[in-house]
Structure formats: C-alpha cells, structure tokens
Amino acid sequence: MSKIAFITGATSGFGKAFAEKFASNGYDLILNGRREERLEEISSALQKRFNIAILLLPFDVRQQHDVFTSINNIPPEWQQIDVLINNAGLALGRDFFDEAAIEDWNTMIDTNVKGLLYVSKAVVPFMIKRKKGHIINIGSTAAKEVYEKGNVYCASKFAVDALSQAMRIDLLKNRIKVTALHPGAAETEFSLVRFKGNEAAAKKVYEGYKPLSAEDVAEVAYYCTTLPEHVCINDLVLTCTSQANSFYTHKNE
Secondary structure, three states: OOOEEEEOOOOOHHHHHHHHHHHHOOOEEEEEOOOHHHHHHHHHHHHHHHOOOEEEEOOOOOOHHHHHHHHHOOOHHHOOOOEEEEOOOOOOOOOOHHHOOHHHHHHHHHHHHHHHHHHHHHHHHHHHHHOOEEEEEEOOHHHOOOOOOOHHHHHHHHHHHHHHHHHHHHOHHHOEEEEEEEEOOEOOOHHHHHOOOOHHHHHHOOOOOOOEOHHHHHHHHHHHOOOOOOOOOOEEEEOOOOEOOOOOEOOOO
C-alpha cells in the first residue's frame, strides 16, 4: 500500500496545498476539515489527477469526542499513517489585550492548541505500534516573537512550539519524528479570517512585497519527509526573502 498522510484543516490554504503536494508524490490521504462539501470537492479532484485513495474525516478538531470517535474508527488498512500534519489553526482578531474578545481567545486556544493535542493523542498509538511515523506541527513566526496585538495567537503558537519539543522528547523511544514548521507571512485565507472578512485589511498585510504561498510551505513540509530514516528536522522557520521575522518586513515604497 502507498504511504499515508493525515492532514488536518485540509479544505483551504496550507492544508489544501499539503494535500496536493503529497498526492502528487503518490501518498494516499486522510483529509480532515469542517467543510464536508469542500473536502469532497478536493478529494474528487485529487483522485482524478493523481489516482490515489482518500479517506475523508469531516470533524472539527475542537470537539474532543468527535476527534477520538472518528480516528478510533479508521479502518485497519488506513491506520498505517506515515505522516501527520497538524495544520488546522487560525488567528482571530488583531486587538490590544484589554480590548480583545474572549470568544476569539477561546476559539484560537481550542483550535491551535487543544485540537492539535486531540488529533495527535488519537493518531500516535498507530505510530507507536509500528515504531515509526512523522508528525509535522504547523506553528508560525509568532511562535518565536510576540508582537503588538498578537497576545493569545502568539501564545497559542508558542504552545505549539513547546508541545513539539515535548512530543519529540517523549516519543523518542518510539522512533517517531516530530518537526515544528514555522511559516512567516503567507498569502492565504489567514488574514481574511483574522480580520473577520475585512478584505481591505487582509489585502493590506501583503502589499509591497512578495509573501510566501501555500505551495511554498507545502514544498518545505514535503522535503522534511524525504530525509533518511535517521535524520529529522526538528525546528524550521520559513519566511519570504522580504521578511526577517515577526517584526521586520521590507516593503517597497
């Protein structure tokens, strides 16, 4: 059977690009997302283009019961998961701490942190049984520096960074690789979601320079899985040439 990649948040942005990249290299896919119709569209297109098998798991990673029920009931032939990409995540709002909405905080923590934990906890036993596997957690440059009005989003990505380190240590005895991939500015639906549908505000984020694309990030994620069995990229920060880190971006005047 072909190798299997399990991708969360696969309906758009990075997740969709990951699905396309791994499918183009012969992986069968387990795709997760909340928008079932969108998952079905992507699945149909990828199966036609690449002649691969796809299993759809349409659940919300924030819902603990749904996560474990879905993953625990994966058919045996699909349990041989080689790569898990914990991609589901978002930013909501760009507000000073004292002005931010608690419901936004809850959504980010429940998705970016708890969702990653639930999915990983459910999938890891399959990898332990085989004494192999590769977990790729999608963080952010916001996991490395806290910026103004980033508060809880940055905290959630710092948590992803810390959890990646912890998983790497605790799963070492099981020969499971753990990679934390931290992209900088990338032009996807990210800013549109963050600014709650304000297209002008979202577009302004990417003006004056060429940001990363979802495909750029997918290329790097896939590369991390192509290295020899004894080699693991533990932590990788990826930005466009115009960006140094969360603070410094050179924009054309």
